[in-house]
Amino acid sequence: MHKTGTAWWQHGIVYQIYPRSFQDSDGDGIGDLPGIMGRLDHLVELGVDAVWLSPIFPSPMADFGYDVADFTGVDPIFGTQEQFDALVTEVHRRGLRLILDFVPNHTSDRHPWFEEARRSRDSAKRDWYIWRDPAPDGGPPNNWLSNFGGSAWEYDAATGQYYYHAFLKEQPDLNWRNPAVRAAMFDALRSWMARGVDGFRVDVIWHLIKDDQFRDNPVSPDWKPGMDPFHQLVPLYTADRPEVLDLVREMRAVIDEYDDRVLIGEIYLPLERLMAYYGADLTGAHMPFNFQLIDAPWHARTLEGLINEYEGGLPPGGWPNWVLGNHDKPRIASRVGPAQARVAVMLLLTLRGTPTFYYGDELGMENGLIRPDQVRDPFEKNVPGRGLGRDPQRTPMQWSAAPNAGFTTGQPWLPVSDSFSEVNVEAQSGDRRSMLSLCRALIALRRGEPALAAGAFEPVSAEGDLLVYQRIWGTDRFAVALNLGSTAARIALPERFADGRIHLSTHLDRSDALVGATVELRADEGVIIAPAKSAQVKP
Structure with missing residues (x-):
């Protein structure tokens, strides 16, 4: 644990x-x-x-x-x-x-189960798959489609029935009702x-x-x-x-x-x-x-x-x-x-x-x-x-x-x-x-900080291209501020993060930099901010 x-x-x-x-x-x-x-x-x-x-x-x-x-x-x-x-x-x-x-x-249609199922309508494993008689016009039993294109029904001439395949015809669906x-x-x-x-x-x-x-x-x-x-x-x-x-x-x-x-x-x-x-x-x-x-x-x-x-x-x-x-x-x-x-x-x-x-x-x-x-x-x-x-x-x-x-x-x-x-x-x-x-x-930071590994999530109001939230574990907190835009942007931090520091930037160039009441994010930058020690409070 x-x-x-x-x-x-x-x-x-x-x-x-x-x-x-x-x-x-x-x-x-x-x-x-x-x-x-x-x-x-x-x-x-x-x-x-x-x-x-x-x-x-x-x-x-x-x-x-x-x-x-x-x-x-x-x-x-x-x-x-x-x-x-x-x-x-x-x-x-x-x-x-x-x-x-x-x-x-x-x-696979080459699985022994399916090879046995398609031998005859009386096969012991026939009901392991989904078989239906043709429609009155001889076509597929209904309109179901394959995820990989075309009908989801493939005709088996040897037994005169269609089998269902949600993907390729080489992938017959099992009958999980069995x-x-x-x-x-x-x-x-x-x-x-x-x-x-x-x-x-x-x-x-x-x-x-x-x-x-x-x-x-x-x-x-x-x-x-x-x-x-x-x-x-x-x-x-x-x-x-x-x-x-x-x-x-x-x-x-x-x-x-x-x-x-x-x-x-x-x-x-x-x-x-x-x-x-x-x-x-x-x-x-x-x-x-x-x-x-x-x-x-x-x-x-x-x-x-x-x-x-x-x-x-x-x-x-x-x-x-x-x-x-x-x-x-x-x-x-x-x-x-x-x-x-x-x-x-x-x-x-x-x-x-x-x-x-x-x-x-x-x-x-x-x-x-x-x-x-x-x-x-x-x-x-x-x-x-x-x-x-x-x-x-x-x-x-x-x-x-x-x-x-x-x-x-x-x-x-x-x-x-x-x-x-x-x-x-x-x-x-x-x-x-x-x-x-x-x-x-x-990953190293996440593994070492319970707040990031398993702490609570708390959104922080932001506008424009900025996405901001907090992670909280007991008295420990981190603010995460992400700039999803291509121009610099400034954001006001929650009060407890004033005078905190940048723990990690996606640019990997200003760890431990101090922040004030606001922080400027460069284009395409995310930062993880730790509050000043005196600001650590229980949520």
Whole structure:
């Protein structure tokens, strides 16, 4: 237990690794488990607490691991079961935790379960998936759409029925209404926890249950040509069904069979629905992922509003969390620019709740440039020209100015970003004002100060491009002032911070500078301010 009295997943920082892109150890151009193990010291030096791995299970790789063919194995591309066990040991030896991505909504169409299910309508595993007869005209049973383009129904000529797939046709959805499916998937969770895994990030958890009447989804009044075609319909009957919360509670009960584990849910939903996934009496997901910083316009008043709304909407005892980037969304430095990316990481690491880093964001990595002939993402291939492809944010980690950024001695599976000669771990480790140095300093400060790790959040009134708040733990306070604008701005500080000092600036150049009743923030600057000692008072 941390000195704040919080669990590791509350005071800690989660670091997401996309295994294909982190470090290749054998020259095949694809990252692997030994590569990750060889780079763990970078995570220790950075100061994070937990490693989250995107899927490493056996897979045909139609969706690069999110099409699972065995929920209890390791794909040979990434390594062996023994290498995974060695990774768990090395992670724990360094005082870190290991979180696995779990993909319960669907399997690969090459999973033995589905191969058996499609043999005949009488197969013992037929009801493990979702099958329907054709519509009277022979077409799909209803209007449900795939997230990756086109109908969500694929016709199986051998048995004369359609099966449902929320994503690729190679990813048939499991029927979570079937108790045998639930039992098998829960046993898979247990098998990983028995091997030392500390928790799970559960993929598309809000998709697990579909309407048992198979009603058509309503047409969206907001969709316009050129937008993602999936959003033509409101997924009323294919996601966030009322019964899914019962499943999340059952999954949490399995997690709770083991000590000190965490359940994190991937959920892209409006705030009021997101909060439901904490469950009654907090018996749902420990942390339903909060993606507001990924999707919101980067304006101070917008962010202020969503932060206050999120804090106010949490159920009693619900623990907040914040995410700046992941494998599905453009990188933060590309969304807001390199200068504001520094302000963004200060925001991430000083808000109340658990922060999640995406690999490379500690360097300010931007989206890579992917030529049409280099596209690997099936989403981009299915829905081209809409800017929906996810390859740009999955380019290899940039370790050094060596060939291929030190990621591989072979041909990388995706091209290394052109920025790697300057934007890399080796170069930034030697630069006291680099993004990496800023992230290390922020994390060290957060780890050492209970007010920043677990303290209360209190907004401070501000205008224009300024976002200001306090973090409070007993008599300790910090003010965080962020300038989201491109011009300098001055702000009046709360009275107790007059004659305080700047503890840390995103520019890394005026630590310990004294402030008066006001402080001037330069363009694209954030500061953490400590009050004068005499001003420390109980909240």
